[in-house]
Amino acid sequence: MSDIEDLTTTELLRPSELVKPIDRKAEAEAAGRGGRPQADLSVRLAGIPLRSPIVTASGCFASGKEIAEFMDLRVLGAVVVKSMTLEPWQGKPPPRMVETPSGMLNAIGLQNKGVDYFLRYDLQALNAAKVPVIASIAGNTQQEFVRVADRLRGAPGVIAVEVNISCPNLEDRSSMFSHDPKATAGVIGNVRRCLEVPVFAKLSPNVTSITDIAGAALDAGAAGLSLINTLLGMAIDIETGKPRLGGVMGGLSGPAIRPVAVRAVYEVRQAYPDVPIIGMGGVMDYKDALEMIWAGANAVAIGTANFIDPRSTLDITRGIERFLVEHGIRSLSRLRALSGPRSSPPAPSATPASAAPSPGAPPSAPLSRR
Numbered sequence: 066m067s068d069i070e071d072l073t074t075t076e077l078l079r080p081s082e083l084v085k086p087i088d089r090k091a092e093a094e095a096a097g098r099g100g101r102p103q104a105d106l107s108v109r110l111a112g113i114p115l116r117s118p119i120v121t122a123s124g125c126f127a128s129g130k131e132i133a134e135f136m137d138l139r140v141l142g143a144v145v146v147k148s149m150t151l152e153p154w155q156g157k158p159p160p161r162m163v164e165t166p167s168g169m170l171n172a173i174g175l176q177n178k179g180v181d182y183f184l185r186y187d188l189q190a191l192n193a194a195k196v197p198v199i200a201s202i203a204g205n206t207q208q209e210f211v212r213v214a215d216r217l218r219g220a221p222g223v224i225a226v227e228v229n230i231s232c233p234n235l236e237d238r239s240s241m242f243s244h245d246p247k248a249t250a251g252v253i254g255n256v257r258r259c260l261e262v263p264v265f266a267k268l269s270p271n272v273t274s275i276t277d278i279a280g281a282a283l284d285a286g287a288a289g290l291s292l293i294n295t296l297l298g299m300a301i302d303i304e305t306g307k308p309r310l311g312g313v314m315g316g317l318s319g320p321a322i323r324p325v326a327v328r329a330v331y332e333v334r335q336a337y338p339d340v341p342i343i344g345m346g347g348v349m350d351y352k353d354a355l356e357m358i359w360a361g362a363n364a365v366a367i368g369t370a371n372f373i374d375p376r377s378t379l380d381i382t383r384g385i386e387r388f389l390v391e392h393g394i395r396s397l398s399r400l401r402a403l404s405g406p407r408s409s410p411p412a413p414s415a416t417p418a419s420a421a422p423s424p425g426a427p428p429s430a431p432l433s434r435r
């Protein structure tokens with residue numbers, strides 16, 4: 066692939082002849098309306114029933130309506146939208162995205178049209194597409210987070226709010242909120258108090274101990290965690306010696322960060338066996354998604370893969386379903402029940418298929434037909 070430069074996410078995701086046109090019948094079958102689903106992929110996330118564990122990662126699915134041209138969004142568990150702020154943000158100067166041999170770097174700078182635009186236009190389109198929405202919010206100050214959250218209270222179709230605390234905290238010399246337990250707890254506690262829906266804290270991997278930050282978020286009332294945001298990175302053009310990103314440094318995403326993400330999910334899962342986790346970072350296909358589930362994720366968000374193929378969430382969903390069918394497992398909750406803490410693996414025959422998801426851990430035995 067060539068360099069992706071100076072493009073917003075929306076521009077990148079315009080229809081292209083490289084992508085097959087939507088096959089409505091196949092989509093209907095995949096969504097379980099036109100035909101029988103072969104395996105039950107439904108999960109519960111902080112008490113919310115989702116038809117699938119596959120959701121989109123914030124900032125990687127445009128506003129949702131663009132992708133609706135390629136696939137039926139009802140296949141998804143939820144759409145996590147681009148982080149929104151109180152007022153529109155311009156974002157960072159171009160180039161905003163570059164590819165490296167080991168992943169994608171972006172410095173979009175949270176360009177967005179503000180929460181009121183989201184409520185008025187984007188949310189309506191997502192509601193019309195009948196897909197649950199997880200609203201992602203950001204801000205430069207605690208007060209800004211609270212004001213955005215306040216606007217979202219009671220918004221139709223918004224099943225949860227993801228708090229992107231991986232953006233600069235202007236009140237504290239521009240370090241990230243999620244790099245400090247106190248700042249994390251401050252934002253999460255205040256946001257949670259003004260919302261009725263579950264609040265997910267989206268954490269940064271660029272810390273010494275992600276479990277410490279996770280603990281601060283949970284103590285402050287986060288219902289769940291989104292793990293992980295991008296890793297800080299940089300690329301330099303050797304001809305000019307200049308940074309390749311307009312914003313100089315940016316966030317690394319894609320396959321390069323998957324082992325870091327799997328480790329983060331696993332580590333937090335070991336520390337907090339019951340906390341709802343949305344795992345993400347370099348999930349490119351169904352095998353990667355299953356790896357994230359084994360690590361302990363209840364749901365899996367797909368980010369960079371959407372830039373390669375806007376239908377990747379659909380392919381990943383079908384891949385998981387095929388995997389379950391091929392292994393004789395009738396539901397995802399059954400698969401999760403086969404995992405569990407290493408010290409006490411549940412007896413497969415004693416665990417009902419409808420059992421609540423148990424913490425993930427590598428299976429005690431290889432998955433043969435069960």
Ligand SMILES: Cc1cc2nc3c(=O)[nH]c(=O)nc-3n(C[C@H](O)[C@H](O)[C@H](O)COP(=O)(O)O)c2cc1C
Pocket residue numbers: 074122123124125147148169171173175201229267293294295317318319320322345346347348366367368369370
């Ligand atoms: C272009 C781009 C824009 C992003 N924008 C946001 C954002 O607005 N809010 C946020 O919480 N994360 C944002 N992210 C981070 C992703 O949601 C995700 O956490 C990260 O990319 C790791 O997943 P991936 O490797 O599957 O992309 C963005 C990532 C990319 C690549």
